[in-house]
Amino acid sequence: MGNRKIFSLAFLLLLLTLLLFACNNDDSADSGTDTGTDSGDTGDSGDSGEEKVLVFGRGGDSVSLDPITVTDGESFKVTKNIFDTLINFGEQDTEIEPGLATDWEAAEDGLTYTLTLREGVMFHDGTEFNADAVVANFERWAGGDADQFPYYGSMFGGFGDEDGHVIESVTATGDYEVEFKLKRPQAPFLKNLAMSPFGIASPTAVEAAGDSFGDNPVGTGPFTFVDWSRNDSVTIEKFDDYWIEDEPKLDRVIFRSIPDNSARLNALLSGEIDLADGITPSDGATIEGDDNLQLFERPSMNVGYLGMTVTREPFDDPLVRQAMNHAIDKQAIVDAFFEGRAEVAKNPIPPVISGYNDNIEGYEYDPDRARELLAEAGLPDGFDMELYAMPVPRPYMPDGQKVAEAIQSNLADIGVNAEIVSFEWATYLEKAANGEADAFLLGWTGDNGDADNFLYVLLDQDNIGSNNYTYYENQALHDLLIAAQTEVDEDVRNDLYMQAQEIIHEDAPWVPLAHSTPLLAGGSNVVDFKPHPTGSDKLSAVDLE
Known part of the structure; x- marks a missing residue:
């Protein structure tokens, strides 16, 4: 009897232990449904x-x-x-601050910049950031072309030994010191270095990944x-x-x-x-x-616009482009789709950018004048065209499809039949960059707070096929923009940019639509x-x- 009682008690204790264990397991499983x-x-x-x-x-x-x-x-x-850049912008502005470079010094002639680099920084793959890594990045970029590295060409005037290429050499003058030599002064040079495209990549990872580096990026x-x-x-x-x-x-x-x-x-x-x-x-x-x-x-620093590819008929005629500017009711678009959080644009740069030309009179909404200009261009009955509408919302245009529909209605009033088409975002950008669009909706958010980043990047002949999607070129404009890049006196630069906007206004490769918040x-x-x-x-x- 005594052994049976002991056995029964032991058996009951075992059952109780098993039950408690099961309960604890159930509680753990329930709590796990809230994680993952x-x-x-x-x-x-x-x-x-x-x-x-x-x-x-x-x-x-x-x-x-x-x-x-x-x-x-x-x-x-x-x-x-x-990725980090050599130089940073301020928290909510485009004033330059230290980044991967802790300090910099510019020669009086504006042709040499010496950057002191931050020590103890590692790439994500465990390799060390140093001067050699900076040189490797710039050698990679300068050795490419506009198809591979569009921003490098846009901001530094070209590649390799091309005449317009601003950077003559990038040299490691110490383990943590880099010297940039320029062929000519470039006023926004340091601000360019702070731009997102110029994030410093691990040379080891780039070499290992080759063309697939964009699928598995490695920075600091x-x-x-x-x-x-x-x-x-x-x-x-x-x-x-x-x-x-x-x-x-x-x-x-x-x-x-x-x-x-x-x-x-x-x-x-x-x-x-x-x-x-x-x-x-x-x-x-x-x-x-x-x-x-x-x-x-x-903080607003953008422009939304309708671009016209000037190498495609009938947009090769400035009269047609001016007619498009008069045909579109920009104020109605801003009122309908921006709810007071934008202003009508008349220039390719926003008013917050130094060098903005407020003396230019924007094209008034005037369908009658638009029809007169079309008649002067030999198109009294209008024409057919394709209008590219952005498939994604962008900061400068929250709803590209609705804006396209409003433009389509405006153009119908002057006899222009615009068929709206769209594509997946990457394809949209590729087709527009290749000059395949008659006209396209797009925009730009400034990268560095300088007028050069709008006017030269988006509308200069150097950047046709990269950021100049309109394929617009004007030698007088080009000369002004290069002079403004080279000039270090801010007042002189501003005057040059104001002259440049007058040329662009007359040639009208864009219909500037809005500067949004x-x-x-x-x-x-x-x-x-x-x-x-x-x-x-x-x-x-x-x-x-």
């Missing part, structure tokens, strides 16, 4: 020790994650956080690349050895592509994403009225997000409460 890597996890970790994951909803996918190969803001939105930035699911999401994660102490604050950032404006807003309202750009002006009041959200205004929105838990006027936002200081 789903892109809807907004990472609101508080003090729980969980990962801080910020999900950034955007209107389109990146074209490449190798910043030197692209010109689009969606690519730079990601690469800004993977606050975040390392993890994964890219095309047309869906890009994931980056915290670089533990980043050279700025206590940054980044976030463990991961997921950039989600949500092309539809309403779907992106709904994702924000439901908490699926933490930040959203491309907020339409009409939704601004909704954001401001929700205590769980906050509205951000990006782009809107973004985020959850109330997003801390220290500061939208940058260039459109490239560094997220290293951003946190989640």
